[in-house]
Amino acid sequence: MFHFQPDPVPPLLSRLWLVGCGAMGGALLSRWLESGLPGEGVTVIDPAPRGLPEPFAGRVVANAAEAGDAPSLVVLGIKPQMLGAIGPGVAAVAGAAPVLSMMAGVRIAALQALFAGPVLRMMPNTPAQIGQGVTALFSERADPVARAGVEWLANAAGSLLWLEEEAQFDAVTALSGSGPAYLFRFIEALASAAEAVGLPAAMARQLALDTVTGSAALAAQSDLSPAALREQVTSPNGTTAAGLQQLDGDGLLTSLMRATVRAATERSRQMAEAAEAVPPKTGVAL
Numbered sequence: 213m214f215h216f217q218p219d220p221v222p223p224l225l226s227r228l229w230l231v232g233c234g235a236m237g238g239a240l241l242s243r244w245l246e247s248g249l250p251g252e253g254v255t256v257i258d259p260a261p262r263g264l265p266e267p268f269a270g271r272v273v274a275n276a277a278e279a280g281d282a283p284s285l286v287v288l289g290i291k292p293q294m295l296g297a298i299g300p301g302v303a304a305v306a307g308a309a310p311v312l313s314m315m316a317g318v319r320i321a322a323l324q325a326l327f328a329g330p331v332l333r334m335m336p337n338t339p340a341q342i343g344q345g346v347t348a349l350f351s352e353r354a355d356p357v358a359r360a361g362v363e364w365l366a367n368a369a370g371s372l373l374w375l376e377e378e379a380q381f382d383a384v385t386a387l388s389g390s391g392p393a394y395l396f397r398f399i400e401a402l403a404s405a406a407e408a409v410g411l412p413a414a415m416a417r418q419l420a421l422d423t424v425t426g427s428a429a430l431a432a433q434s435d436l437s438p439a440a441l442r443e444q445v446t447s448p449n450g451t452t453a454a455g456l457q458q459l460d461g462d463g464l465l466t467s468l469m470r471a472t473v474r475a476a477t478e479r480s481r482q483m484a485e486a487a488e489a490v491p492p493k494t495g496v497a498l
């Protein structure tokens with residue numbers, strides 16, 4: 213069972229603006245509120261915030277010009293493609309507040325060209341909804357106060373790590389940012405394959421889901437490596453060996469995962485380059 217013991221809420225979070233409250237921004241906001249962030253201090257800036265938690269004690273406004281008092285921290289939860297259109301308006305009223313971006317691809321240089329305050333980047337993932345996300349963080353300019361503030365936010369969502377260099381974000385995004393989708397797809401495909409050999413759909417789904425959940429929990433708790441745990445399951449000439457021969461014969465799975473992570477990493481780089489190629493205010497076509 214996951215037990216998050218929240219530290220006192222840092223002053224950096226006293227007037228938090230969340231710009232873009234969709235799937236990821238909304239999941240994080242829900243978790244922050246559950247972890248003790250006072251909703252009264254939060255302003256959501258989004259014309260149609262689909263991810264807004266209910267109830268929500270904070271303010272919701274359609275654009276930054278309506279947000280009122282200057283923020284203590286700005287969190288960017290918009291799509292990278294929206295930065296050119298939305299960023300300048302937020303920057304115009306954000307003063308020197310630190311800015312925390314969760315946008316895939318968009319690099320600190322592109323954000324720092326817009327915002328006066330120090331920019332931090334994070335790459336969260338959707339298991340944050342249940343406090344079991346992992347968040348990668350990076351900043352060059354942020355002081356210890358800003359770092360402690362964003363660490364509180366990341367801790368509320370699960371585990372965190374600081375990256376050594378910003379360039380790691382592209383691969384991190386391809387792994388932990390996008391990774392939940394790979395795993396959800398795997399669960400679907402596993403269940404569907406079990407249906408194809410005769411199991412009822414509901415039973416196949418439950419067995420697939422519980423197998424993935426239990427195996428991930430065992431891998432996380434065991435002293436053994438995933439490879440050693442795999443070997444524990446694989447009897448010589450047994451059923452698992454027969455299955456693995458299909459899944460991974462001739463390095464098939466390794467090739468597939470390499471191609472998957474490489475494509476996502478490359479897309480992150482493309483998005484970064486597109487954000488840098490288009491001047492702010494004109495909108496970014498990615």
Ligand SMILES: NC(=O)C1=CN([C@@H]2O[C@H](COP(=O)(O)OP(=O)(O)OC[C@H]3O[C@@H](n4cnc5c(N)ncnc54)[C@H](OP(=O)(O)O)[C@@H]3O)[C@@H](O)[C@H]2O)C=CC1
Pocket residue numbers: 231232233234235236237238257258259260261262263274275289290291292294298314315316335336337338389390
């Ligand atoms: N989803 C994920 O698993 C992850 C996403 N990210 C990053 O998080 C960011 C958000 O992604 P995600 O939550 O999936 O996307 P969503 O589209 O769900 O969220 C973006 C939100 O911004 C809103 N928005 C649109 N126009 C404006 C505006 N003018 N001002 C303010 N808000 C506006 C959208 O509203 P509307 O729906 O009406 O357009 C939506 O609510 C992206 O940059 C993504 O790279 C990072 C890690 C994981």
Ligand SMILES: O=C(O)[C@@H]1CCC=N1
Pocket residue numbers: 316385389390
């Ligand atoms: O697909 C995307 O671009 C975002 C970033 C990581 C997860 N979702």
